[in-house]
Amino acid sequence: MRRIAYCLLPTVFATILMGIALAQPKPxxxxxxxxxxxxxxxxxxxxxxxxxxxxxxxxxxAVPTFTEIAGRPGFNAAQLALFLLNPHPVxxxxxxxxxxxxxxxxxxxxxxx
Numbered sequence: 415m416r417r418i419a420y421c422l423l424p425t426v427f428a429t430i431l432m433g434i435a436l437a438q439p440k441p442x443x444x445x446x447x448x449x450x451x452x453x454x455x456x457x458x459x460x461x462x463x464x465x466x467x468x469x470x471x472x473x474x475x476a477v478p479t480f481t482e483i484a485g486r487p488g489f490n491a492a493q494l495a496l497f498l499l500n501p502h503p504v505x506x507x508x509x510x511x512x513x514x515x516x517x518x519x520x521x522x523x524x525x526x527x
Contacts, residue, residue, distance in 0.1 A: 447491070451514070452521025456480070459508050460518075468525075477504075484526035495519040 456466040465472070465479035473479075483489070495515040501507040510518065 447495075447513075447516040447520035449517065449520040449524050452517035452519070455510070455514055455518045456521055459506070463505075466525075480522045480525040481527060484522050484524075489523070489526065491516075491519040491523045494522060 453466075456464075460466050460480075461470065461473065463474045463477045464483075465481070468481070483494070495512070495518070498508070498510055498515040498518060499512065
């Protein structure tokens, strides 16, 4: 009986480790962020200029799509959330809370291919 138990240990440990790895959030994404709320915010604030979903066919050609933003090397949702908190000349001052900025950044992260 002990021999069988010892043979199963590597499998048990591998399963546990895989479960832990799958439960981890994507690098740079706040685990508490609500990407669904971020999608709602994107529809409210961003859709006029950015392509925010794969189904959206057009927006301003002068700005990157959310897929392009998420696909940039070194993309980090936490850094993007900080960027979104500060007004910028080319973007409207959305007045996002920290939570909303994190939610929006988490949604953008979901657009990565």
